[in-house]
Amino acid sequence: MLEIDIARKIYPDRGGRSHVALQDLHLTAQPGEFVCLVGPSGCGKSTLLNLVVGLDADMDGRVTLEGRTPGKGIGVMFQEPRLMPWLSVLENVLLVTADPQRERERAIELLQAMELGDVLHAYPGRLSGGMQRRVALARAFVIEPALLLMDEPFVSLDAPTADRLRAMLVGLWQRRRSTVVFVTHDLREAIALADRVCFLSAAPGRVVLEVPVSLPRPRAPNDAAVLALRERLLAQHPDLLAGLTTQEPEIDA
Numbered sequence: 001m002l003e004i005d006i007a008r009k010i011y012p013d014r015g016g017r018s019h020v021a022l023q024d025l026h027l028t029a030q031p032g033e034f035v036c037l038v039g040p041s042g043c044g045k046s047t048l049l050n051l052v053v054g055l056d057a058d059m060d061g062r063v064t065l066e067g068r069t070p071g072k073g074i075g076v077m078f079q080e081p082r083l084m085p086w087l088s089v090l091e092n093v094l095l096v097t098a099d100p101q102r103e104r105e106r107a108i109e110l111l112q113a114m115e116l117g118d119v120l121h122a123y124p125g126r127l128s129g130g131m132q133r134r135v136a137l138a139r140a141f142v143i144e145p146a147l148l149l150m151d152e153p154f155v156s157l158d159a160p161t162a163d164r165l166r167a168m169l170v171g172l173w174q175r176r177r178s179t180v181v182f183v184t185h186d187l188r189e190a191i192a193l194a195d196r197v198c199f200l201s202a203a204p205g206r207v208v209l210e211v212p213v214s215l216p217r218p219r220a221p222n223d224a225a226v227l228a229l230r231e232r233l234l235a236q237h238p239d240l241l242a243g244l245t246t247q248e249p250e251i252d253a
């Protein structure tokens, strides 16, 4: 189980004043659970992921995975695919593995499942944005992570490409059953993906609402049931969710 207990995360300000980014933030995720985190811009979502992954350890609090400080076994996917331009698609994926020789076949299988079998030896600069994100998704899953952290990984893609990537993500997650913490601004995307949506307050961020989502899968952001749940939440929590709707992409006709 993932347990996040952050009393305070403070950034020192240049002028000597400090900025409290997170306060009294408690969040847990069960093994294999898909949790989406939604919150207004600047509420500390990326700060939280950095603390969980261990890129930043400066906090008053504790993050544990199965009772221990999270170590290797974490997959991460950011907004930018962050591929090494001088390495091929396959080499990029193998880069994160402990034993590239042993993992090679599995990496190729994974890339083929992501419909990237024809570009294993191509360099990232030759690939479309959607293909680069698929490589990043394969790289996140190749280590079969116990925990996968995703920071708006499908932002700024066209709607059909993003839908396809979300379907691939859910397919991989259902097979591997990693615990996923997925940050998004888009409430429809959160409802389409999550077992549970957690809403963060404006800064300093803390979890102010948790909504279990039991709609049948597969789901897509523009499904009637997803849109209906979103409308219901907006009606029930107008103050909390007002800021979110302005940041959502257009709903396709």
Ligand SMILES: Nc1ncnc2c1ncn2[C@@H]1O[C@H](COP(=O)(O)OP(=O)(O)OP(=O)(O)O)[C@@H](O)[C@H]1O
Binding pocket: 011, 012, 019, 021, 039, 040, 041, 042, 043, 044, 045, 046, 047, 048, 203
């Ligand atoms: N390294 C840093 N030093 C100082 N302040 C920071 C640093 N990183 C983030 N902050 C501040 O902490 C707050 C939270 O930032 P963070 O990027 O975590 O928010 P976010 O919810 O991910 O934002 P967005 O949704 O816009 O990506 C912001 O006010 C930001 O300016």
